[in-house]
Amino acid sequence: MSDTTQAEKHGFQTEVKQLLNLMIHSLYSNKEIFLRELVSNASDAADKLRFKALENNALLESDPDLHVRISVNKDANTITISDNGVGMTRDEVMSNLGTIAKSGTKEFFSQLSGDQSKDSKLIGQFGVGFYSSFIVADAVTVRTRAAGVDVAQGVEWKSAGDGEFTIADIEKQSRGTDIILHLQDEAKEFLDEWKLRQIVTTYSDHLNIPVQMWKEATEESEGPDGEKIEAQPGEWETINSGQALWTRDKSDISDEEYKEFYKTVAHDFDEPLLWSHNKVEGKNEYTSLLYIPKRAPFDLWNRDSQKGIKLYVQRVFIMDDAEQFMPTYLRFVKGLVDSNDLPLNVSREILQDNRITRSMRSASTKKVLSMLSKLAKNDAEKYAEFWDNFGGVLKEGPAEDQGNAEKIASLLRFASTHEDSAEQRVSLDDYLSRMQEGQDKIYYIVADSYEAARNNPALEIFRKKGIEVLLMSDRIDEWLMSHLNEYQEKSFQSVTRGDLDLGDMDNEDAKKAHEESEKAFATTVERFQKALGDNVKSVRVTHRLTDSPACIVTDENDMSTQMAKLMEAAGQQVPETKYIFEVNPEHALVQRIADETDDARFGDWADILLQQATLAERGSLKDPGSYVRKLNEMMLTLTNK
Structure with missing residues (x-):
């Protein structure tokens, strides 16, 4: 050359x-x-x-x-x-x-x-x-x-x-x-x-x-018994067994061989977290060898990166990233499938709408979910390691795969008011096991951070009654909960949406006290409504608060705060949400404002309360400077008295 x-x-x-x-x-x-x-x-x-x-x-x-x-x-x-x-x-x-x-x-x-x-x-x-x-x-x-x-x-x-x-x-x-x-x-x-x-x-x-x-070539020599060994010319000698590992019987493959094969197929230094080797016979015949890595790759969240597993047909390599055999929410899975039924000239277009492909995808998906379920049951520490790396991706599952939504939900982990740490995660089964007598809903809150969720005023009544609330703060959580309607026949309820109904957990005395409070405070509620006007959807007496003066909640049929933020981050136009303003008539500050006879000053205090509640819920204000000025003016007025 x-x-x-x-x-x-x-x-x-x-x-x-x-x-x-x-x-x-x-x-x-x-x-x-x-x-x-x-x-x-x-x-x-x-x-x-x-x-x-x-x-x-x-x-x-x-x-x-x-x-x-x-x-x-x-x-x-x-x-x-x-x-x-x-x-x-x-x-x-x-x-x-x-x-x-x-x-x-x-x-x-x-x-x-x-x-x-x-x-x-x-x-x-x-x-x-x-x-x-x-x-x-x-x-x-x-x-x-x-x-x-x-x-x-x-x-x-x-x-x-x-x-x-x-x-x-x-x-x-x-x-x-x-x-x-x-x-x-x-x-x-x-x-x-x-x-x-x-x-x-x-x-x-x-x-x-x-x-x-x-x-290298060898010269003629003499064996141990004096026999003549003929000279051999030099030649290229095959030094690997040449048998595809997945075609061998599982009982003949050591764990070390599985681990080394993973490193080759995934180009990973680390050993896999777990794997599953399956040979399927019957209507469709194929072999799958699926691995779950220990750590997430750096392009896990890039939707344009290559995903999927290797496809072989009758041990002939066909393609590297056959995404048709694994749903997107399991894109971290590595490995291969080797089909005896697909044609050797199979294309991506044919795979897209193929009965055999759909059957293999369904079976492979269930196999991975089963692997994870066994891991969660048998080794909580190892599953926690998996969750820290891939939990956010798994949360995409219920929206993408409604047929396996319940199975995926059992694998989800959340922070909770039951644990006083963002690192402590509970499963939905854990939550159900601690539900109170008469409780028929799974309560949750979605916020910008764990701290914002844990300290949201809407949790006060739940803490008072000892009702556990799931604390969600991942960006995808609101999207998840919009597709996860129930688990084990228990519906999900956001603590910051709609009317609060604790059902049988509220005794008759508590319900009667709520009704009396609403009647006694009706006039003040009307004053708040008049003062705030179109800035709120409505004003009502709260049943959520015990220590805070006010909060805002989203109407059941309106877009939630976190969903609006999610869509805004994606560059989509979002209609302005008007919140329901709830006031706590038992709070000293609300009682002090209710006694204010000057309508202008009452309006200023009402606006300050609304802005505080908005800050607690949204984490930001449209016009924080105006809020600060108004708050300073009112504080000076109180100081001068």
Whole structure:
């Protein structure tokens, strides 16, 4: 091969520079994973060509036997990982080797601490791929040619990991990609072929593409019993078993093998939290191997990032991110499905509306939910770890998957007035077990933060009566509760919406006292209504408050405060909500205002009470400056008396 153009120099994307620096300085204790990553990428390239060749056999050219090859040159101090897979065009080289296309990079780098041991774990969450080359190499050369293009359209990429790379057009006779690692002095241990074989056996034995190393020729020799052993020519020797792990019997696969396979399929340093290996026979025949990671990837909340699991058909790789087999709210699940029933030339369009796909998706979804249910039941500490990483995503479930809403609801966890900590989480089953006699609703509140929820005045009557309330403060919680209507035949009730009806938990004496209070305070309620006018929907005596003078609540048929905020954050226009203003006639401040004979001063006090209640509910005011001025004026008036 020879260069046909002058090499062009380019700078790496900023994030690549940061990642390369981490590769060089943070992963000294995990150096061998470079081979796992590069062999995995090479295997994927071979898989992709095999799939493309189903429609265009000419892409195989004159080399139909797909493989990955590892060779060592001790004199040149290099390791070469070669494949005869799909290869890359010049544009693909620029895109794949000059930038990090994976979303979430900003969040990833913002969490790096400078602590090498901690940062190396973060890199594992982010994924390393090709850039792991620089863990052991101080320079890397990539030579590649896409399948089906002319030999003159090869591309050579070079970099020393110092912020720049060069790219040039070359002639390359064979399709596929060669990655040549120029090893650092401290990485010469990887020139040992026995060590490389051991690493491949540990990490890549399951790959169904042959991974080969050169076996030197042998001379004629004599055996222990004097028999003649013939000389053997040198040859490429397959060093992995080549049997796809998921096709083996579960009883023959160790936990360590499952864990190492996960690291390959998910490009994760960490072990999985749990997994499930299932072979389904009958109407539809397929195998699934599904993993739940320990930690969330950095692009978990990016709706445009690749999602889904790998799809194989009769052990032939079809696609990487087959989202049709897993609902969006389970997008953290890694693994694969291998179908015996789908056609080899299946496309995304066919998968979208396919009876077999729907059946496999339903079964896979139920399997994951069952895995999580068992984990929650048998290992609360481990489930809490899962919830901290993926709970927010799971909350999308009831809106997306009404058929499994009850099952998903059983997996949800919330803060609660039963626990005095935002970290303590309770399940809905926990809540039901503590419900009071006569209680027929599950009470909850949604606010901007745990503190805002816990200190909301609307909780006062519930605390007085010892009724537990779920405290919700995630951005998605209001959306969740708009789709979660009931659990175990108990309906949900927001404590800041509509009329408060405690049902059988209010005795007759309490109900009678409420009625008498409403009658006695009716005139003052009318004065509040007149003073506040169109600023409120209505004014009424509260039954929620014991210690606060007033609160605002949303009418049952109006949009809640948190839903309005959610829609505003999404850039949607939201109609203005007028709140119901509830006053506590037992509070000394309300009684003092009720005695005010000057209507103007009464109106100012009424407005101050409304603004205070709005601040407690919404966390902000439209015109805080006006509120502060009015409050100061009224305070000065009281001081001068």
